[in-house]
Amino acid sequence: MIVVDEYLAVRVAGGAWPVDLPDDELVLPTSRHWRLLQALHGSRGGRLSEVLAALTPASREAIRYPHPEVFGILDPRPYLDEAAQIAARYGGTGWLTAEALVAGLAHGNRLYFGLPANVGRLLARAGAELGIAVHVVT
Amino acid sequence: MGLPSQVVPRGGKLVNVSTGEKLLEERRRRRRAGDPRVTEADREVFLRLTTGDLVDEFQAALDAVSASDPLLGGGHDDPDD
Numbered sequence A: 001m002i003v004v005d006e007y008l009a010v011r012v013a014g015g016a017w018p019v020d021l022p023d024d025e026l027v028l029p030t031s032r033h034w035r036l037l038q039a040l041h042g043s044r045g046g047r048l049s050e051v052l053a054a055l056t057p058a059s060r061e062a063i064r065y066p067h068p069e070v071f072g073i074l075d076p077r078p079y080l081d082e083a084a085q086i087a088a089r090y091g092g093t094g095w096l097t098a099e100a101l102v103a104g105l106a107h108g109n110r111l112y113f114g115l116p117a118n119v120g121r122l123l124a125r126a127g128a129e130l131g132i133a134v135h136v137v138t
Numbered sequence B: 001m002g003l004p005s006q007v008v009p010r011g012g013k014l015v016n017v018s019t020g021e022k023l024l025e026e027r028r029r030r031r032r033a034g035d036p037r038v039t040e041a042d043r044e045v046f047l048r049l050t051t052g053d054l055v056d057e058f059q060a061a062l063d064a065v066s067a068s069d070p071l072l073g074g075g076h077d078d079p080d081d
Helices: A006-013 A030-041 A046-053 A057-064 A077-089 A095-106 A121-130 B019-033 B040-051 B055-067
Strands: A026-028 A110-113 A133-136 B005-010 B013-018
Touching (some): A006 A026, A006 A030, A006 B040, A026 A030, A030 B055, A046 B055, A077 A121, A095 A110, A095 A121
Antiparallel strands (some): B005 B013
């Protein structure tokens, strides 16, 4: 099982599997699904809001309730304690980073992102210290 | 006793493929095909969001969610810190 970010989840839902993404089951951490859903339902204005609002209801469903054969949503409950330890170690990382790190540790010491800017400096540093390989596939 | 197998063509040869292998291959094919609920036009939109002209706006929207929620983002300068 591979832990991925919002970019890879959306891309794979659209049937554009990146060449460098290993062929395995994919899972999106809950905090990243939350962030994705807020972007989907938000109305920040501009081109992005117009484009997201124009998606068909069925396409929106693919993000709101992902098909488990395409990508799953990680159940965060088994990871809470370890995530809290990581957050404390790194001075309060926030749930987004702590959950990704603990999910990476639990699933093969690896994380996959679809954009370098979505990794974050703290996640990159903590990942290196914790022995998690952070891959970016575009 | 193993699962039943079937002889199928693969790479110019006939090979034995078990039912388990066939099921795994079918799951792999469906995973890589994407979600069937997404229309062809919206598949293009998903690609624009993740690799095309909407990447920066999409990232800004994600960062804004983190920045507005200290529990999620941790209150660091970097939205993803």
